[in-house]
Amino acid sequence: MNHCLNPACQQPKNPEGNKFCQTCGSKLLLRDHYRALKAMGSSTYSRTFLAVDEDIPSKPFCVIKQFFPPRTVSEAQKAAELFQREAVQLDRLGQNPQIPRLLAYFEQDKHQYLIQEFMEGKNLGEELQESGAFSEDQIFTFLKQILPLLHFVHSNQVIHRDIKPANIIRRPPVAGGDSSSQSRSDSLLLVGFSAVKSISNQPQVGNATIIGSPEYTASEQLRGTPTFASDLYSLAVTCIELLTQTSPFNLRHGNEWEWRQYLSRPVSTALGKILDKLLQDKASQRYQSAQEVLQDLETLQPREWKSVETFASGSRIRCVAVSPDSQMVASGSEENRIQLWYPGRGKSGEQLGNWLSGHSGWVQALVFSPDGRLLISGSCDRSLKVWDLGMGKLLRSLGDWFAPHNGWINAIALNPTGTILGSGSTDTTIKLWNISTGKQFATLTEHQGTVESVAISPDGKLLASGSGDRTVKLWELPTGKAVATFTGHQDMVRSVTFSPDSQILASGSRDNTIKLWQVNSGELLGSLTHTDWIEAVAFSPQSPLIVGGTRNGAIGFWNPYTGEALNLVQAHSASVTSVVFPPNGRAMISGSVDGTIKLWQAINGGR
Incomplete structure (x- = not known):
């Protein structure tokens, strides 16, 4: 023709x-x-x-x-x-x-x-229609491929001004190759250069022409004054369209982008923060170069971890907590002791309390208050104690003359405002406490086995619990109303934890798996397999990363949004009973029944 x-x-x-x-x-x-x-x-x-x-x-x-x-x-x-x-x-x-x-x-x-x-291949708009919404891993790979290309364009003092799915083509796989050829760094092609603008040292005279596709175009470009950051804005709009399979016109309401509510599956807080920064209305508040975005992507997901400091407790560690300012680590042991450690300031731990004020049984659980002034502990002696860290003394015990639980206290969790404490026990109950009054205000009784773990979502709306009855339950806060039960584990659930955005719940079990659940729908998103019983699970607050500690002393690392196994470290010589992240997410702390607490540092990132 x-x-x-x-x-x-x-x-x-x-x-x-x-x-x-x-x-x-x-x-x-x-x-x-x-x-x-x-x-x-x-x-x-x-x-x-x-x-x-x-x-x-x-x-x-x-x-x-x-x-x-x-x-x-x-x-x-x-x-x-x-x-x-x-x-x-x-x-x-x-x-x-x-x-x-x-x-x-x-x-x-x-x-x-x-x-x-002629650039052979399908553009991303066509790919989106045929294959559906992109996953987080696909967006990560897309950004790692397109940003160096955009950097090349900008380094030639050119603004593209029309970045959108229709102008990005995926090169077809090499004949005789396999699917891995799709992830080559040169598999994406950029077209649509009729709207390009050269940056010169000459002052602009008269009104600039407004060019580009409106739904992808930054406000400053609509005013006729585009910058390199305008292309980055358009790239972010492209990303959220690929993630949601929804027109950008429907993702923005007024001046706010509300793309998350259109996701079929949550994305990590880390990737969300990068996209949100790229989508800022003011160009000055965005990334200013493709290289800046690439640098953040490279550190987004650490793969290698190195033990940089070890504390020897002298007794088997049952739990570890880190203070909100990351300056103090608290540990609880089978010798009924609470010890305080100061990373970078020496190897000897400071003991909290004495034989009169301390616990008379194993210290099973610890949590810091949000302001770092208080430490709360739970024990096999069935007591809950609140410690004033400024004075280094016991402030109060929760409850009255009677023990708060009829069995060992296995786990405790504090809500983000520091006002409500949840405690789980071998007596199969969870109790809710008002921290300011020290009074119990609810008892949750639907588990049929020991309550091994509890966690409160970062948004403070839900409490999760894992039990010896092999179930995971969600409870509404502060009412304590049971709202969901997740089943699927084949053995007791030893640890539960929420993702930083409260959208995903992870549960670790003695069936050697970590299961990932979408909180809103209850859907099982995936199952991560480990080498032994899972004793402790934690999400990184900054990276798309989840870690699991096992009975055999290993710690596994995964991307919870893709299920990719990132690393496996033989961290301790005995069971890992606790893994926690400080708020910055670039370090990790583990405790073990081998009597040591280790501080781990991420030594590189990227994929």
Whole structure:
């Protein structure tokens, strides 16, 4: 099939072999060797065609871009500017194999033409329609591939001004290759350079032209003053469209982007923060370069961890907690002791309390108050104690003359405001406490086995519990109303923890698995397999990372949003009973019944 290039032609399609259009009589072979096959798209000032170069024996495909004939003097000037601009930029940028090369640049029959390399593949808009919404891992890979390309464009002092799914093409896999070829760094191609703007040292005169697709365009670009950060904004809009499979027009309400509510599966807080920063309305509040975004992506997910400090307790460690300012580590032991450790300030632990004020049984659970002034402990002696860290003394015990529980206290959790404490016990109950009064106000009784673990969501709305009855339950706070039960574990659930955004609950079990549950729907998102019983689980507050400590002393690392296993470290010589992250997420602390507490540092990132 041949396609007539005369814009006025009413029936431009012609049979193969025609040299002249059978409708209007126009010559079909452009410049005597480019033959248009079919229309590909159009914009305000141009339209594009898939074509073949008849002068080359292999007859390779190419793209003809035809600029519309001007109707007014101003349109003629604008069309000429766009034509020359794109030709100059493609001639320079086309040196990169991920950008189409300029093959020819000419005027014929009062029309202007660019001939450029044909970039084979499907654009991301087509891929989104065919394959559905992208996963976090796909977005991460996409950003790692496209950002270096965008950096190349910007380093040539060019703003693209039309970043969107339709202008990003995925190169098809290499013939004879496998699916891994899709993850090559050069698999993405960037097209759509008719809107490019060169940055010069000359001051701008008059009003700038507003170019780009409105739903992807930053506010400063709409005002005619784009910057490199404008392309980064458009890239972020592209990402949230790929994640939600929803038009950007529907993802923004007023000045706020509300894309998370359209996700079919949560994304990590870390990736969300990067996208939110890219989507800031003020250009000054965004990343200013593609390299800045890449740097944050490289440190997003640490793979390697090194033990940088070890504290020897002298007794088997049952629990570990870290203060909100990350300056203090507290440990509880089977010798009924609470010890305080100060990373970087020595190896000896400071004991909290004495034989009169301390616990008379194993210290099973510890938690710091949000302001770091209080430490709360739970013990096999069935007591809950509140410690004033400023004075280093016991402030109060929770409850009255009677023990708060009829069995060992296995776990405690404090809500984000420090007002409500939840405690779980071998007596199969969970009790809720008012910290300011020291009074119990609810008892939760639906578990049929020992309560091994409790956690409160970062948003303070829910309490989760794991039990010897192999179930995980969710309870509403502060009412204590049971709202969900998750089943699927084959053995007791030893640890539960929420993701930083409260959207995912992880449960670790003696069936050697960590299960990931979507909180709102109760859907099982995935199951991570370890080498032994899971005794402790923790989410990183900053990275898409979850860790699990086992009975055999190993710690496993995964991306909870993709299920990818990142690392496995033989951390201790005996069971890992506790893993915690300080607020910055770049360190991790583990405690073990081998009597040691170890501080781990992430030593690299990336994928």
